[in-house]
Amino acid sequence: MSILHNEFSRPEFSVFSVTPVLNDFLDQPATIRPGEELSLPLLEAFLHQHFPGSNGPLTAAQFPSGHSNLTYLVRLGDHEMVLRRPPFGSQVKTAHDMGREYRVLSKLHAAYPEAPRVVLFCDDLSILGAPFYLMERLRGIILRKDPPAALHFTPEIARRLSESFLDNLARLHSLDYRAIGLGDLGKPQGYLARQVRGWIGRYHASRTHDLPEVEKISVWLNQRIPTASDAALIHNDYKYDNLVLDSSDITRVVGVLDWEMSTIGDPLSDLGTALAYWVNANDPEELQQIRSCPSNYPGSLTRAELVGRYVRVTGRDVSAMSFYLAFARFKVAVIYQQIYFRYQQGLTRDPRFATLAEKVRALMRASLRTIESESI
16 A cells, blocks of 8 residues: 655645746756656656646656755646655665655644645655655755856855855754654664764775775764764755755745755754865865865855854854764765765766765765864
């Protein structure tokens, strides 16, 4: 028996129009990558069954960015939705639980509107060969490594955006997750110890190279696990390219994407993950080479300034922040390693993954530097 849930009996979808200039900066879908196609006839029949008022054929395109769950834009007549499904060939089942991600978003949206509004979940494998869900499309700008010149990413805008980036994360951590109905999402007791053990194990399960830093990092992390701060709802992959920004004011966050790793846990680990993606202007060249967002542009807050602002907003003790950053860099390296392992095994043909081994090495070295310097 498949689990189906239609969040709205009469879903209201809006079709937006944007100016050609603005359209250049929006995150646009593209042709679906080979090996990641959807079975459109089966999906079309399924969607017509659940949205009987829809007319016209089904079309689909793929959002080309992102490294984990696959994201598609599907249009059924004038209805436009985003479909999320697990990556093909993934063996890490717990990392791609579509039902869990759907449940989080279905409860979270009312309290935290930046979380997308979900519409439909299906675990009938006869449709796409994997569980999937549909959600509203969030329109806005997603910043990646370098903003287009026409966006005029001035120091003032960079500063205000990095402040909004931090404040939005702190607001997520302030939510009463029990009142939202997510009290059973995770087990905060012993969270950090489980995370350290789990990510070390995931590295060894997907290892393709011998990296000398791994053993040193693993020993240090196990020996230095701090007493966790208070529990909070955490995103676990909070970074610029998971944010949707207001197209009329890119310093305003209007959406947060990719909730697959969200849980109830230590909020400082969430901050640490955000810092792991944040490259300062004076960081070593190997980190500049793997930078994925404009955090090094003039005006942007540094990692230390982000942490200082977080303390002022939340009042939390961040004296063990070097642990959280070292662990987060290790964790992000393992995420890349898992994807690279799938690529090496021929389970995905996405050419972007061919160079991930270099990112793994750079992040492992950065994690070890954090350990040795005990600074962020």
